Amino acid sequence: MSDEARERAAARAAELQERHAALEQGGPVTEADAQRAAQRADEAHERAATAHTRAAERHEAAAQAHEEAARVHDDAAATGIGDAAQHRAAAEQHRERATSDRLAARADRNAADNDAP
Numbered sequence: 001m002s003d004e005a006r007e008r009a010a011a012r013a014a015e016l017q018e019r020h021a022a023l024e025q026g027g028p029v030t031e032a033d034a035q036r037a038a039q040r041a042d043e044a045h046e047r048a049a050t051a052h053t054r055a056a057e058r059h060e061a062a063a064q065a066h067e068e069a070a071r072v073h074d075d076a077a078a079t080g081i082g083d084a085a086q087h088r089a090a091a092e093q094h095r096e097r098a099t100s101d102r103l104a105a106r107a108d109r110n111a112a113d114n115d116a117p
Helices: 003-024 031-079 084-115
Strands: none
Touching: 031 084
16 A cells, blocks of 8 residues: 555544534534535546556466466477477466456456446
8 A cells, every 4th residue: 555545544533533422422424524424425436447457467468477488388398499388388287377467457347437427
């Protein structure tokens, strides 16, 4: 968590504690309170969507790295460098991991869509 996010979370926690104390003492719920709560919820959804989008981008980058590693192993097997069977097995593992990363990216993109305000 970044320092900025930590500070934002601490400020929000303090705000909620103050609001809770006011409500316990019978304080009214105003239109401004409701609007502020809705705004905070929208901001939280926006941050969550951004986090999911960034995670999806990282999963896609990882998938591309696995695909490249698989190509390197395929080339090594084809040119007779080392044990061809081991290279083919390693290439297959990298392709499986690329598939897993792409599925994770898709899940994160779906989550980002669901989080968007």
